[in-house]
Amino acid sequence: MKKNLLLTPGPSKVPVELCEVLGQPIIHHRTPQFQQILKDVTEGLRKVIGTSSDVYLLASSGTGAMEAAVANLASQGDKVITVEYGKFGERWASLAKAYKLNYVTLKIEWGRTITPEEVKAALAQHPDAKAIFLTQCETSTSATPDLQAIAAVTRNTSTALVVDAVSALGTEPIQMDAWGVDVVCSGSHKGLMLPPGVGIVAVSAKAIAMIEASTNIRFYFDLRKSRKALADTDTPFTPAINIIIALDAALKMLLTEGLDKKQAYYLKMAQAVWAAAEALGLKVYAQPAYRSRGLTAILIPEALNPKKLVKIMRDVHGITMAGGQGDLDGKIVRIAHMGAVDEYDVLTGISCLEKVLKEAGHKFELGAGLAAAQKVLNS
Amino acid sequence: MKKNLLLTPGPSKVPVELCEVLGQPIIHHRTPQFQQILKDVTEGLRKVIGTSSDVYLLASSGTGAMEAAVANLASQGDKVITVEYGKFGERWASLAKAYKLNYVTLKIEWGRTITPEEVKAALAQHPDAKAIFLTQCETSTSATPDLQAIAAVTRNTSTALVVDAVSALGTEPIQMDAWGVDVVCSGSHKGLMLPPGVGIVAVSAKAIAMIEASTNIRFYFDLRKSRKALADTDTPFTPAINIIIALDAALKMLLTEGLDKKQAYYLKMAQAVWAAAEALGLKVYAQPAYRSRGLTAILIPEALNPKKLVKIMRDVHGITMAGGQGDLDGKIVRIAHMGAVDEYDVLTGISCLEKVLKEAGHKFELGAGLAAAQKVLNS
Numbered sequence: 001m002k003k004n005l006l007l008t009p010g011p012s013k014v015p016v017e018l019c020e021v022l023g024q025p026i027i028h029h030r031t032p033q034f035q036q037i038l039k040d041v042t043e044g045l046r047k048v049i050g051t052s053s054d055v056y057l058l059a060s061s062g063t064g065a066m067e068a069a070v071a072n073l074a075s076q077g078d079k080v081i082t083v084e085y086g087k088f089g090e091r092w093a094s095l096a097k098a099y100k101l102n103y104v105t106l107k108i109e110w111g112r113t114i115t116p117e118e119v120k121a122a123l124a125q126h127p128d129a130k131a132i133f134l135t136q137c138e139t140s141t142s143a144t145p146d147l148q149a150i151a152a153v154t155r156n157t158s159t160a161l162v163v164d165a166v167s168a169l170g171t172e173p174i175q176m177d178a179w180g181v182d183v184v185c186s187g188s189h190k191g192l193m194l195p196p197g198v199g200i201v202a203v204s205a206k207a208i209a210m211i212e213a214s215t216n217i218r219f220y221f222d223l224r225k226s227r228k229a230l231a232d233t234d235t236p237f238t239p240a241i242n243i244i245i246a247l248d249a250a251l252k253m254l255l256t257e258g259l260d261k262k263q264a265y266y267l268k269m270a271q272a273v274w275a276a277a278e279a280l281g282l283k284v285y286a287q288p289a290y291r292s293r294g295l296t297a298i299l300i301p302e303a304l305n306p307k308k309l310v311k312i313m314r315d316v317h318g319i320t321m322a323g324g325q326g327d328l329d330g331k332i333v334r335i336a337h338m339g340a341v342d343e344y345d346v347l348t349g350i351s352c353l354e355k356v357l358k359e360a361g362h363k364f365e366l367g368a369g370l371a372a373a374q375k376v377l378n379s
Numbered sequence: 380m381k382k383n384l385l386l387t388p389g390p391s392k393v394p395v396e397l398c399e400v401l402g403q404p405i406i407h408h409r410t411p412q413f414q415q416i417l418k419d420v421t422e423g424l425r426k427v428i429g430t431s432s433d434v435y436l437l438a439s440s441g442t443g444a445m446e447a448a449v450a451n452l453a454s455q456g457d458k459v460i461t462v463e464y465g466k467f468g469e470r471w472a473s474l475a476k477a478y479k480l481n482y483v484t485l486k487i488e489w490g491r492t493i494t495p496e497e498v499k500a501a502l503a504q505h506p507d508a509k510a511i512f513l514t515q516c517e518t519s520t521s522a523t524p525d526l527q528a529i530a531a532v533t534r535n536t537s538t539a540l541v542v543d544a545v546s547a548l549g550t551e552p553i554q555m556d557a558w559g560v561d562v563v564c565s566g567s568h569k570g571l572m573l574p575p576g577v578g579i580v581a582v583s584a585k586a587i588a589m590i591e592a593s594t595n596i597r598f599y600f601d602l603r604k605s606r607k608a609l610a611d612t613d614t615p616f617t618p619a620i621n622i623i624i625a626l627d628a629a630l631k632m633l634l635t636e637g638l639d640k641k642q643a644y645y646l647k648m649a650q651a652v653w654a655a656a657e658a659l660g661l662k663v664y665a666q667p668a669y670r671s672r673g674l675t676a677i678l679i680p681e682a683l684n685p686k687k688l689v690k691i692m693r694d695v696h697g698i699t700m701a702g703g704q705g706d707l708d709g710k711i712v713r714i715a716h717m718g719a720v721d722e723y724d725v726l727t728g729i730s731c732l733e734k735v736l737k738e739a740g741h742k743f744e745l746g747a748g749l750a751a752a753q754k755v756l757n758s
Binding site for chain 2: 004006008010011013014016019020021022023024025026027028029031032059060061062063064067076094095098099100187189195196197216217218219220221222237238239240241242243314320
């Protein structure tokens with residue numbers, strides 16, 4: 001009877017209403033019934049992304065959506081800029097390298113992200129860059145940039161702004177058209193509350209022109225095929241039917257509750273976790289100006305063995321958070337407050353963290369984290 | 380209260396036991412619990428494919444698995460042979476073209492497949508071909524080749540035998556190691572009784588050497604990454620967690636019942652459908668020596684408008700079969716007897732087909748198809 005609560009930043013908790021949809025009898029994808037669902041999902045995603053442009057669905061995880069962006073927007077030898085402020089930013093460089101692009105990598109110290117000024121300077125130095133690839137919510141550090149201000153820099157240039165919003169979509173605000181973002185990549189298993197298996201790529205008119213011009217080799221991730229299929233309310237290859245049907249339900253849940261309201265709630269849960277960390281004598285890893293709404297990385301003294309704490313919470317108490325990746329391995333605990341996670345889940349997580357911290361010998365007053373969080377949540 | 384029975388050759392019917400697994404609360408993929416499932420799924424697939432070699436899981440549909448084979452086995456400019464005896468065979472050529480391989484396409488008339496002799500002749504003409512790509516169950520025509528005899532031709536050459544077993548796996552016998560097949564590509568949504576979303580690629584030692592040597596651009600479908608991850612009981616990118624968990628259950632169902640027994644049952648259902656077609660004065664499209672166990676394409680006189688019959692069965696009666704694709708559009712009805720489809724489902728399908736054929740003015744004795752099928756099923 002152990003709890004099974006996912007407070008990991010992807011996959012994130014799937015609400016029981018969506019579990020039920022995932023388990024419904026399958027339907028065929030070449031039917032009017034599924035076409036209607038595809039139409040509704042596309043419309044729902046347009047609202048969440050803030051675009052009236054094309055949104056493509058791939059049967060893939062988020063990396064597939066990122067590969068589609070790299071493969072379709074530039075051609076071998078083209079100059080692009082990749083930005084790194086955590087482990088997922090590194091993936092853009094790995095993809096650019098694999099596709100033999102002429103890529104320049106901006107390395108920003110972890111804990112913050114790139115500023116609009118730094119983007120401006122990079123574009124001044126590399127005005128021939130076809131695209132700049134960055135991360136909206138850097139899941140490894142829980143930091144997020146001022147995307148609107150960055151898009152204001154890129155929008156009147158020939159450089160396309162490509163955003164990894166895999167863990168941001170639904171949770172962090174984005175207005176693709178109004179801000180001038182060119183490509184938004186995402187997946188089903190973070191803010192959209194579902195299991196992994198659907199990749200999402202939204203493209204601006206500027207991006208579509210680049211897609212048509214690219215000479216890169218691509219087939220499964222060829223967005224020209226996706227574009228053609230979308231015009232017929234179809235997908236180029238067999239879609240991940242049951243996840244897409246559940247995505248329809250998930251988007252309707254989010255949009256019925258109201259995206260603004262939901263995103264204000266994620267922010268409040270984030271603030272509650274920050275307050276709890278402080279009350280427990282711990283530091284939030286991301287700098288205050290860069291903290292995301294979707295997850296919080298908390299620095300844990302190495303003497304307390306954060307990896308072991310994560311393991312005990314998961315294996316003994318059934319509450320799964322994430323440890324650190326790359327340079328942050330063994331240094332942080334990450335707790336997600338995205339998608340279907342609610343304030344009671346967050347309090348459950350804080351309670352469990354208090355328990356294992358106390359057992360590990362950390363000095364604090366039991367309940368201090370919970371009380372601090374509760375005050376923020378009810379303010 | 381309309382029936383919702385899928386008799387389509389992918390997605391195929393998902394049994395209710397697996398629907399339940401698909402709807403279970405999600406777990407995280409970087410846990411010992413999921414690692415155990417990955418291990419069991421790999422072992423189960425090895426048994427179904429008949430190999431002790433590597434089996435990789437991709438978060439993709441079957442086409443992703445096929446692209447992985449093309450992208451990893453040859454390099455730009457390499458000579459390969461693609462074989463076409465239906466619409467899915469054409470996909471091998473499309474992939475080879477996209478990857479700029481020097482491909483030779485053998486076009487076989489639809490309704491049969493390639494013979495071992497034809498493979499032998501092709502290899503004699505193109506001994507420098509890195510690989511020959513063909514289809515085990517050509518879903519568009521319901522024809523299947525003598526794969527064992529073909530593998531006997533290729534196994535002692537330097538040409539790798541790559542098989543699209545997307546709709547064949549689980550249903551048609553295959554012994555990858557014993558026969559000498561080099562790559563088997565498949566997916567979750569046909570014989571394995573699940574929704575689409577998991578691609579499967581099994582590779583021989585000969586194929587692994589080619590994968591390591593390929594200079595093609597690849598990232599998401601880079602099987603070197605899959606190989607490295609498999610050694611750590613992991614996947615290179617976020618896997619389609621809930622489908623893989625259900626795949627574990629599906630494989631255990633298939634293997635507990637016994638693969639030989641199950642495949643004999645598919646053959647019996649196929650024979651029942653052939654007998655029913657004959658009793659209704661209709662012809663089975665695939666030539667007798669090439670008929671698959673997993674589905675049957677039945678030729679329907681164009682005057683009866685087979686497309687309309689499929690639509691009425693689906694929209695009025697809730698029983699979904701497939702029409703024809705490509706050159707067979709408007710000429711056939713395809714009924715699947717793979718995966719979780721049982722003899723009662725097949726009889727249901729025949730009954731519905733009789734109903735709409737009668738309404739369309741086709742002359743036959745009502746019940747003749749059912750009776751003929753019933754005799755075979757109980758022989």
